[in-house]
Amino acid sequence: MTTDAPTIALGATPGFVVQLDRFNGPLDLLLHLLREQQIEISDIPIAQIADQFLGVIHELGLNQAADYLDMASRLVRLKAQMLLPRRSEEEGWEDPRAELVRRLLEYQQIKEIALWLQRQADRRALQFARAFLPAPPELPPPPLELDIVELLAAVERVISGIPSPVLHRVVARPLNVEGATMRIETLLQESAEISFREALGPNPTIVDVLSTLLALLELARRGLLRVAQDAPFAAMVIRRESPLAAD
Amino acid sequence: MNPLSQLIEAALFSAPRPLTAEELATLDADASLADVRAALDELKELLDFGQHGVELVEMAGGWQILTRPSLAEAIERAQFTARTPRLTGAALETLAIISYRQPVGRAEIEEIRGVSAGGVLRSLQERGLIEVVGRSEALGRPLLYGTTPSFLELLGLRDLADLPRADELMIALHPHGAAATGPDDAAAYVEAES
Amino acid sequence: MNPLSQLIEAALFSAPRPLTAEELATLDADASLADVRAALDELKELLDFGQHGVELVEMAGGWQILTRPSLAEAIERAQFTARTPRLTGAALETLAIISYRQPVGRAEIEEIRGVSAGGVLRSLQERGLIEVVGRSEALGRPLLYGTTPSFLELLGLRDLADLPRADELMIALHPHGAAATGPDDAAAYVEAES
Numbered sequence A: 001m002t003t004d005a006p007t008i009a010l011g012a013t014p015g016f017v018v019q020l021d022r023f024n025g026p027l028d029l030l031l032h033l034l035r036e037q038q039i040e041i042s043d044i045p046i047a048q049i050a051d052q053f054l055g056v057i058h059e060l061g062l063n064q065a066a067d068y069l070d071m072a073s074r075l076v077r078l079k080a081q082m083l084l085p086r087r088s089e090e091e092g093w094e095d096p097r098a099e100l101v102r103r104l105l106e107y108q109q110i111k112e113i114a115l116w117l118q119r120q121a122d123r124r125a126l127q128f129a130r131a132f133l134p135a136p137p138e139l140p141p142p143p144l145e146l147d148i149v150e151l152l153a154a155v156e157r158v159i160s161g162i163p164s165p166v167l168h169r170v171v172a173r174p175l176n177v178e179g180a181t182m183r184i185e186t187l188l189q190e191s192a193e194i195s196f197r198e199a200l201g202p203n204p205t206i207v208d209v210l211s212t213l214l215a216l217l218e219l220a221r222r223g224l225l226r227v228a229q230d231a232p233f234a235a236m237v238i239r240r241e242s243p244l245a246a247d
Numbered sequence B, C: 001m002n003p004l005s006q007l008i009e010a011a012l013f014s015a016p017r018p019l020t021a022e023e024l025a026t027l028d029a030d031a032s033l034a035d036v037r038a039a040l041d042e043l044k045e046l047l048d049f050g051q052h053g054v055e056l057v058e059m060a061g062g063w064q065i066l067t068r069p070s071l072a073e074a075i076e077r078a079q080f081t082a083r084t085p086r087l088t089g090a091a092l093e094t095l096a097i098i099s100y101r102q103p104v105g106r107a108e109i110e111e112i113r114g115v116s117a118g119g120v121l122r123s124l125q126e127r128g129l130i131e132v133v134g135r136s137e138a139l140g141r142p143l144l145y146g147t148t149p150s151f152l153e154l155l156g157l158r159d160l161a162d163l164p165r166a167d168e169l170m171i172a173l174h175p176h177g178a179a180a181t182g183p184d185d186a187a188a189y190v191e192a193e194s
Helices: A008-012 A024-036 A046-060 A066-083 A098-124 A147-159 A164-170 A177-190 A196-200 A204-220 B001-014 B019-026 B034-051 B067-077 B090-100 B106-113 B118-126 B149-155 B183-192 C003-014 C021-025 C031-048 C070-075 C089-101 C105-111 C118-126 C150-153 C166-172 C183-194
Strands: A193-195 A224-231 A236-240 B054-059 B062-066 B130-135 B142-145 C055-061 C064-065 C130-135 C143-147
Touching: A024 A046, A024 A066, A046 A066, A098 B090, A098 B106, A098 B149, A147 B106, A147 C031, A147 C070, A147 C089, A147 C105, A177 A196, A177 A204, A193 C143, A196 A236, A204 B019, B001 B019, B001 B034, B001 B062, B001 B149, B001 C064, B001 C070, B001 C130, B019 B034, B019 B062, B034 B054, B034 C130, B054 C003, B062 B067, B067 C003, B090 B106, B090 B118, B090 B142, B106 B142, B118 B130, B118 C089, B118 C105, B130 C118, C003 C021, C003 C031, C003 C064, C003 C143, C021 C031, C021 C064, C031 C055, C031 C183, C064 C070, C089 C105, C089 C118, C089 C143, C105 C118, C105 C143, C118 C130
Parallel strands: none
Antiparallel strands: A193 A236, A224 A236, B054 B062, B130 B142, C055 C064, C130 C143
């Protein structure tokens, strides 16, 4: 966290200390700002609060804070809307802050429930359950529970976890090992021995060379042919082998 | 102690989770549910009256023997048992939303809290406090979450009806939201915070 | 029951192992070893005399509270449905990949999930959800996994073709697929995501 002196409106509020992990999100931070200054939710001075909010997230260097930035931009938009001239008696004018007020109140309610849950959990934590268990009686294994909904949720998690570059990578000329394998097998049916150049076929590209090489290695591993080179840098010779009985 | 209470005490003593009256009834083929309830009453009274270190507690739809809250400090200090770690603020808020709105989808949770919820939902699921209870009919058929019996156990609640009712909360939301709210709500807000 | 006996009962109940008299003495700074022994005697007598379902037992140099042996049979016979175990997130994700990609090798699963899969595969195999269905022709001839009939049974499916959205998800879960194929698969992937 930056040790720079607080900027903007924050310095004007003595004893105002903000820590990121104290807040559970932008709404929480907003509520904190309002409470600090005893501002009513129903009548937020948007211009002032927007500046303070921006000041805080700036000061905290909230890089991972897309949620905070989103709220900041909403506040700035609201601030602009509030500056638009209007006649106070204008019919049908809706306070641009209404949506924010509704969200803050709703969130405030959730915080109240969360506090209640916390107290309840704290009270429950005062009681310990049985921890030392004598050798448990042999129970038959209970039936496992699994359903399609769970499985599909897992599928979605997996898919969302696959890095996208892999998913969109398009290779214009894929290696064609199967094609090369078939070509070599056909050639070897016709003659017991062929050269590497023959195996490559007419007008080979670099992709064809790679495909052929991989096909040769695989066929050699399966014992279907043997690759030999009589001297260093000599031409590669491919000889047919009878397939192993075990394969 | 009557034989059924004795059996129930032994069973509850050795069970690491609450047992329902129906499960306890399987201890004795001749015992009715009413017998089990009477035996539970007797056991509860005996443990309380005899000032035992443990007590009978009803929670999560069942019964469990737990140590008395007043002894927690001494037991913890002696380091025989550690208290369960507290939930984070984010986890509590998410649980608050799910427990009141279940079944509820991730989008609604994120809308209310104003932050993304993926990580919290996963960790609550891993702790067994929430589970997927279905899929919404909405676009993309998003997963819907609900609370589990372990959630009730963690809070020592008998069932979801033990949660405070909406009208018992200090901030009671009007059905149509902000348009209907006035200074009264703001006052309630200040009070709730204190 | 005197306060020390009460404390000892709670500690023995909640400790994960038998406790020695010395350990129990740390519960109360004012208690001597003699006090602890006297309290243990009182607790033992109370549990025996009151015909409780549990008793105080000294063993392995320590003390523990255990259910009475005479009750063991009834407790064993009783049907305490152990809470149905659920698969962990990692197990579910691995199962998801196998169900849509089978036969599939460990390397491919690890590539898709980005973490090692050995432990999860073993436990899924032990639960009878997956099995080895063959060996790949690839280097090292790795084992290939597929789902079992009990996997289908658990989900209430007649066969694998009954899996929802089989076509699109099989493609979306194919890590090499995207490389070897063209825009069609990318489209299918996008569709599966929406």
